[in-house]
Every structure is written in C-alpha cells, then in structure tokens.
Amino acid sequence: MELLTHALRQRLLANGASPGDHVPLVKLFNPLGAATWLITELDVDGDTLFGLADLGFGCPELGSVSLAELVAVRLPLGLGIERDLYFTARHPLSVFAHAARAQGHITEHPDHLAHAAAALARAPAAGRSRSPP
Template identity: 65%
Template structure:
C-alpha cells in the first residue's frame, strides 16, 4: 500500500511550509495492522521524508514528534505486514486535541466524546502557576 499518496503529500508539504506555527488538523492516519502503533500526521518537511504528528507506539504515552517516512515504509510487523493508511480517516480537530485526548484514553482515539472533552479542556483558560499573592498584597 502507498502510505502517502500525491494528494496527501501536497497537503502535508503545505502544512509543513507554513510560515507560522499552526495547530494543523491531521491529514493522514497510519497504523500497524497487527499491533497498537498509530500515527496521526499533519506535516511533511521539504526533505520529503520527515513527518510531524502524534505518534503512539502502543505504550500508553502518545507524543508529538517527528518520524521518518522511509522508516515507516520499511517496517514489517507481525505476520510480515507493513504499515497501512486508514483510508477512511478524516481529521476533525486540530492535532493538539488529538494529543490531549489520550490523557483520558491512554492511546490515540477517534472517540467523539473524548475529543470534544479534550477540545473543551484546551479552550478553558487556566494557569499552571498559583496566583502571585505578594503582588496582590502590594496593591
């Protein structure tokens, strides 16, 4: 199977060439048909090999990062099967939402409820630092 068609390549390259850092919607989903590994990819570098997206090797800790297309094409899993492209995948949320959803699911998910919860959580303003009480006392 061709993992990245010409049409997908054009879309991935366009995302990768964006002048500003953008939270792109994933363009393609690749997976190991005999295991838990999954990749949601949104960008391709001009080298034609380096893809960026959400990578889940099946250990319960999906992370954003880069992966080599040549490496994915060369991998054979159990039963001698290579990686495959999900022909029916349609990204509906930005990559950050797909990266947030595994906090509840433990793996990349397309569950609409979990994705909406992740989108809502990312939309809520929150600070990781406690309020500066010394600053408030001085006022």
C-alpha cells in the same frame, strides 16, 4: 499500499510550511499491533513527518517520524504499516494530543475529543505551539 499519495504529500508539505495547529491529514497504523500515528505535516526533506505517535505503551507523544522507516517496517504475514483510507479528522492535532494523554492512547471517540476541545478552549491561548497541554 502507498502510504502517501501525491495529493497527501502536497497537503502535508503545505502544512509543514505554515505554522499552526493543523488538523491531522493521515492516520497510519500497524495492522498487527497497537502503533498509530496521526500526521499533520511533512518536512521539505520529503521524509520527516510530524504528528502524534502512539506506540502502544500508554505514552502518546508529539514528534517526528521518518517516512522511510515506516515504509521499511516488515511485519509477519508480509504486512507493513498501513494508511487508514477512511480517516477524516475534524479537530486540530492539539485536541487529539490532549485526548490521547487523558486516555493513554490515541482516541477518535467523539466524547473524548469534545472533552479535550472544551478543555483547550478554556485554557489560555498564550504559549500554544507544537506542544499542546
């Protein structure tokens, strides 16, 4: 499976070119493990993705990952990293990061995301950037 279609690449590049707390466009995952990535941006180099990474150790974090490295991962049974074809996000990355830190893993549970969104709405907006609270 192609991890990023041309249309997704274009949308991720547009996000990478504009500052902001973007809604994740892509969810990548290890079909045999706990690793998950929610991706919001692609750098102009065409390889550096930015988003929320959860490698399954209880410490989800914001950061960059190489698309080439994800594509190169070879798992048992001939599998590789996959894209969730049905993923649609309604919250910006800061909400997912806040909920993930509270839960110890990336979560899409509506209650967890609503709680995180409410907590961020109460927090002062000053100083918000790529590093949500």
